Amino acid sequence: MIQIISGGVCAAQGFSAAGVHCGIRRNKSKKDLALIYSDVPAQAAAVYTANRVQGVPIAVTRRHLADGIARAVICNSGNANTCNADGEIVAEQMCALTAKELGLDADDVAVASTGVIGQPLDLTPIAAGLPTLVAALSEDGGADAADAIMTTDTRRKEIAVEFTLGGKICHLGGMAKGSGMIHPNMATMLVFITTDVHIPSHVLQIALHDDCKTSFNMVSVDGDTSTNDTVLVLANGEAGNAPVAFDSADYAIFREALQTVTVYLCREIARDGEGATRLLTCQVAGAADVLTARKAAKAVICSSLVKAAGFGADANWGRVLCALGYGVPELEPDNVDVSFRSAAGEITVCIAGRGIAFDEDVAKEILVQPEVTIAVSLGGGKHTAEAWGCDLTYDYVKINGNYRT
């Protein structure tokens, strides 16, 4: 039984966090440096972007997590520290300075950066801000940390759950940033998850890898896979449970807790997509296999035309068929049904690949809601998938027409 509780990365025992404004950004009211800290060494696992152009913080974090152990994560917003000549030195220095302030080895610190690509990241404000950041570490600091990693995000994204393993109360919580350049591929935006569960890093890595297939890999805001996507989990074992073994009953519970947190964060990222006015979910059923189901759901959620119709609350289901048609080479168009669903009701608009008469006013009422589901049945099997995205709006263009200035 997975119960949602308040909090984020500090919900698990033995974790503290902080977020401050150090001066990477000019706007002093926007926090730009975050820290997560575990009282004891934690088992660590991470997945990263599949983009061939990778932020150097990923290279550094990969090295530092090679032994499966970490105790802290330092993360700045406002600059991605990617495609810079001195980027790797800067990322290593961020870890070294953080480690020094916390009395750790630099190897036990993970680093992440998010923001504009290709502009040098100045260490000066980070070095100057670190003492304040470390002094601010607190079990109540999760929200500040979640604020500090935001870029074009308009809302803080955090969640935590409670569950039991072998009679021990366990916690798992996370925070995310992500709003544009969101189309994860084997990884995602920046997501940091902490848990007090005792789980070896190699088991944790498998759990995270499998989780991403039905969570972060099923989100798209704009089809652009970022260079800095990272999902990182720290598990410090403070719950005192017996170590979670792969494929055990405890593993299944842990996976469910992890999926609860990651799917929540996915939906929050999609809902807060740059310029978005509504969360679009595509639920696919009737697929011959799970990969086909996922391909279909992603194709619909990624279509610029479906997204623009979402903005206009237009029941333009032909665009859903069109996206399925180019996204799913195995599609049998004559078997496809399409409905729209929201808090205002449900309406079927296409049966067996053909339009049916429907009430446009009813459809409009369903489509103007803040959360809309596009339900597709492929009519060729029993597999399902779900993907999340958002509408394409004037504000997406506004935000991205001149992001650097």
Next chain:
Amino acid sequence: MIQIISGGVCAAQGFSAAGVHCGIRRNKSKKDLALIYSDVPAQAAAVYTANRVQGVPIAVTRRHLADGIARAVICNSGNANTCNADGEIVAEQMCALTAKELGLDADDVAVASTGVIGQPLDLTPIAAGLPTLVAALSEDGGADAADAIMTTDTRRKEIAVEFTLGGKICHLGGMAKGSGMIHPNMATMLVFITTDVHIPSHVLQIALHDDCKTSFNMVSVDGDTSTNDTVLVLANGEAGNAPVAFDSADYAIFREALQTVTVYLCREIARDGEGATRLLTCQVAGAADVLTARKAAKAVICSSLVKAAGFGADANWGRVLCALGYGVPELEPDNVDVSFRSAAGEITVCIAGRGIAFDEDVAKEILVQPEVTIAVSLGGGKHTAEAWGCDLTYDYVKINGNYRT
């Protein structure tokens, strides 16, 4: 020597065309029915969309062109006649009515439809308009036909060239419609090309197939592959040249003439992309093979973030690197150079995968021009490719937020 001349589908000898308003659209000033006619039977070749959901006009045209011969093309705008229960009957009827009016076999008529998907197409206005349409057939009717196939297009797209084969003066001309749902895959939007060259349909088919790889398959407005994409060529042999054999010297000249016409139409389609304010070209050099070069050029031109930066005239080259990084699995980021070029000059912004200092004012002056080239060198070989797209603007969202109404 390929010379551009005035005209479009009527530039070649023995072709006439017409375009009228028959009433599929409410707006009486918008022509909605087009006809192309050859005085004699023409060799015919076509390529179609790779979308699994295909407009029924494609199925009908495919059957009618099976013998490699056609004499007329009937095309309506305002309704795609796709995903409709009676669509195939309607498409066959369009051919039959046209054939009757022209005194032809229905099998010698090709049909195409473009517009909204999933709404029944009423034959009544088409049947009523056909006598007027046929009466209007003229060697000066190319522009009217080009107007009649437009949907959200803001400008007529036609071109013609003159060249000689074995001392005979030949002509090849074409028209296109396409502005949104443009991301051809083995085919494209609607393009009709006519020529008076004598070339057997099987040779013509190979020429067209090869041509599309470096023309229509390298255009993207919004990443959405349409259900009705069709490129159709009619060659009536009226120039009196010796039949063009595959891979002959004449074939090379014909290919060059065809490519001149198709690339021009590609650029016109991209320039007139829904809501576009500028034509973006991505030129890729230094690729290890031609497929890598094409993948790279398409990835850049398709990125929503590159497109939005294009609208803002923002020299955000990091987004170009990012798109190359997810679009080209073989990419070596440290070998990549990026420049921006236009009528106002050229500026290099990234060398060997790292940003270099550049003058933002100079970059802005280059990027505000109506035609901007993003020049990428992959540093890994000698192959090149070129792709065309446009910026992503408020008006794209406006046009597509409520297209049906």
